[in-house]
Amino acid sequence: MQNKCIVDSAFIEDTGFIQIKEWLVEHCNCEENQIYFKNLMPTFDLDKICYELYQTEELLKSLFKKDILIDTKVKNISKSMLSLGVDGDFIDTNNLSEIRTMLYYHIQLKKYFKNKKLKTWINITPDTKKTDLIIDEINKIIDENSNIKPNASKELKKIYQSIQRLELQIESKISYELNKYIKLGYLRDNKTVFRSGKILLPVNTSNKNKVKGIVDSFSSTGQTCFIQPISILELNNKMNQLISDKNKEIIKILIQLTSNISLKKDYLNEIYSLIKYYDIHYTIAxxxxxxxxQKPNFGNKIILEKSRNPLFTLNKKKYTPLDISIENQKKAIIISGPNSGGKTVVIKSIGLYSIMAQCGLYIPAKKVNLQIFKSFLSDIGDKQSLSDDLSTFSAHMKEISNILNVSDQHSLIIIDEMGTGTDPEVGASLSISILNKLIESGALSLCTTHLVPLKIWADEHPNASNASMEFDDKKIKPTFIFHMGIPGSSYGIEIAERMGIDKKIIKNASLNLNKESFKMDNLIKQINSKEIELTEKINEFKRKHKKLKAEKIIANQAKINLEKEKKEIKREKLSESKKYILSYRREIENLIEDIKRTNADKLSIKKTKKFIEQTLKNISDEENQNIKIDYKFSIGNQVQIKGISESGIIIDINEKSKKITVEIDGKKITSKASELIPRNSNIKKPPKYIVNSKIELLQSSRLDLRGKRVDEAIIALDKFLDKAILSNLKIIDILHGKGTGALQDAIHTHLKSIKFIKNFNFAPIEQGGVGITIVEIS
Structure with a gap:
């Protein structure tokens, strides 16, 4: 990255960033990226940081969807790429094979980015047309095992054929020589030996002068002499010449191939850069x-919620999440608390998060907002040096001096155990003076301390703030929970007592404490204790509030589900009603046809009335069956028996038979409980349907619908048509008027849907024209 920050080597070591880099080096796929991650350093170029974070974000989204990203395992071919375009230079077969592998990855990535719609990666990935051409060119020469193909050129093909023929001659000749000397008993072993490209016979040393050939070597014991038969010497020389010719031809082919692909040198470098760049973000993801x-945000304050130091995660260790908020005006944070309470881990973690974020890495936290720094400085640990004759205090002062010289408003400084190594009063006074200077420079300083004067200074200075690590004074152990705004006690006496120091020593130590310091320490303990108590109450309130919120969500969801269920039931009922009506519609149409056919004689009318009465009875019976009675009857209750209009009094209840006797007007009637209805109950009585057997015949064949709304007119028309059929009328007139034509259109549309309408049309002009429709009934 450009615009690199100033980072002292101690900061990288102290914060553990070197371990993060080691993980990235170990897990990247491209060899050359190992160098990239080893040299990884933060930048203060905010636009560049945000761009790199966004590039990683697209890959992360795919990983969150459980998509499998492509592993681009490519060896370091940077030196081979330099051979492109150099006259007479060539790339060997192994590196050509690596270039081909790289090109295959390019095709896979292009397809993956397109399928997954990764826009930023699609935009920076070149087209694959040239890639296919280069792969084809390499495939003509190099096989899948990174070897030159025997037919890579006509000349090479001839050489390979000559070698094969010569190998057969040598094999035949050596077989002859071997069998000859086996029969003579001159050999140590009945098989040939291949050494340094030569085929040799293992001859007993005592018989070496009896075998015609050249002595090549002896065994370690000296008992075996390895001889090359004179008969195949000339053949071997020919073979060596052919092999030399083959190697020359291969170099010639590789020079030509390298020259050919050199024409696309810039394109190949672009592809190689893409593969490395993708692997960088793949490893970070x-x-x-x-x-x-998650992706960090940047601003003028530091906010961390539920942050977890990644080193603990990578080493599978437990870690208490860190919550911290540092306003822009606060330039010095003084963290106090017991030893081993987590103070140093806090400042190291914030330093690590900052340097990681500015390297384009993601931060393990629920919420992350960080500042941009241009320099990272630290003074952590014992810097005592025997070789430089430096004490602990002197070493610290040397580091602090360097920090004061380099730091400015863009610096992040972390200092552990400030003011230690010398007289506490001197150390505190010097530390306050140093911190005032650092605040003047505008740097952000994160410091840990046990010195009370520093805590008082932080409380009083407008640009400083206290912070502490929580301590459980009941269990006498740290909780590793960070608190902003209040100082912490060191709990040295309590910890010493817990570690087994004699109680008399502990008592004397308490008496010897400076009274002011003792009071201050006790005050801090009380504040911390009340803080813990208050925090617990707040957390309990939050838990209850969260529970109530969850219950409210469940209740609201239940309400929504109930409304959906009601709508579904209503829909089902309407559907059932529609089916019910349709089932009777056919029967009614048949009855109408029967009435028309018989000219409305008494028998057909009687049949129709009977059908209507039976249908209404069925509906009434079904409604009665659906009435559920959940009522406990007692003797003396006033009830009504279904089917009887009069009410009566219960005079007996038989528990075994579940039957009840009711007295009505002096008569006793025994009935089932399900047949009883409590008088004045909320249960609706089934409606009584009255069928009027008197059929009203029409006195006129004209229906006047003028002035009616469409829905009213359609209902009136249906009733008129029913009466017209029962009156045996074949033609009727519908007076609807001219108006806007809306009523006329609605009537005509409705008439088209009725099966027994034979025909309809407007009346002649002299009889009313388009204001009247004449209807013929079949």
Whole structure:
């Protein structure tokens, strides 16, 4: 990355960033990226950081969807790429095979980016047309095992054929020589030996002068002499010449192939850069997945929620999440608390998050907002040096001096155990002076301390703030929970007592404490204790609030589900009603046809009335069956028996038979409980349907619908048509008027849907024209 920051080597070591880099080096796929990650350093170019984070984000989204990203395992071919375009130079078969592998990855990536719609990656990935051409060119020469193909050129093909023929001659000749000397008993072993490209006979040393050939070597014991038969010497020389010719031809072919692909040198370098660039972000995305990290935001304050140091995750160690918020005006944070309470881990973690984010890495936290720094400086640990004759205090002061010289408003500084190594009063006074200078420079300083004067200074200075690590004074152990805004006690006396120091020593130590310091320490303990108590109450309130919120969501969802269920039931009922009506519609149409056919004689009318009465009875019976009675009867209750209009009094209840006796007007009637209805109950009585057997015949064949709305007119028309059929009328007139034509259109549309309408049309002009429709009934 450009615009690299100033980072002292101690900061990288102290924060553990070197371990993050080692993980990235180990898990990247491209060899050359190992160098990239070893040299990875933060930048202060915000636009560049955000761009790189976004590139990783697209790959992360695919990983979150459980998509499998492509592993681009490519060896370092940077030196081979330099051979492109150099006259007479060539790339060997192994590196040509690596270039081909790289090109195959290019095709896969292009397809993957397109299928997954990764826009930013699609935009920076070149087209694959040239890639296919280069692969074809390499495939003509190099096989899948990275060897030159025997038919890579006509000349090479001839050489290979000559070698094969010569090998057969040598094999035949050596077989002859071997069998000859086996029969003579001159050999140590009945098989040939291949050494340094030569075929040799293993001859007993005592018989070496009896075998015609050239002595090549002896065994370690000296008992075997390895001889090349004179008869195949000339053949071997020919073979060596052919092999030399083959190698020359291969070099010639490779020079030509390298020259051919050199024409696309820039394109190949572009592809190689893409593959490396993709692998960088692929590796970063994998780290983000493993550490459950998210993209950091940048601003003028530091906010971390539920942040987890990635080193703990990678080493599978437990870690208490860190929550911290540092406003822009706060330039010095003084963290106090017990030893081994987590103070140093906090400042190291914030330093690590900052440097990681500015390297384009994701941060393991629920929420991340960081500042941009141009320099990262630290003073952590014992810097005592025997070789440089430096004490602990002197070493610290040397580091602090360097920090004061380099730091400015863009610096992040972490200092552990500030003011230690000398007299506490001197150390505190010097530390306050140093911190005032650092605040003047505008740098952000994160410091840990046990010195009370520093805590008081932080409380009083407008640009400084106290912070502490929580301590459980009941269990006498740290909780590793960070608190902003309040100082912490060191709990040295309590910890010493817990570690087994004699109680008398502990008591004397308490008496010897400076009174002011003792009071301050006790005050801090009380504040911390109340803080923990208050925090617990707040957390309990949050838990209850969260529970109520969840219950409210469940209740609202239940309400929504109930509404859906009601709509579904209504829909089903309407569907059932539609089916019910349709089932009777056919029967009614048949009855109408029967009435028309018989000219409305008494028998057909009687049949129709009977059908209507039976249908209404069926509906009434079904409604009665659906009425559920959940009522406990007692003697003396006033009830009504279904089917009887009068009510009566219950005089007896038989528990075994579940039957009830009711007295009505002096008469006793025994009935089932399900047949009883409590008088004045909320249960609706089934409606009584009255069928009027008197059929009203029409006095006129004209229906006047003028002035009616469409829905009213259609209902009136249906009733008029029913009466017209029962009156045996064949032609009727419908007076609808001219108006806007809406009523006329609705009537005509409705008439088209009725089966027994034979025909309809407007009346002649002299009889009313388009204001009247004449209807013929079949």
């Amino acid at each position: 994998n780290l983000a997945i493993i550490t459950d990290s």
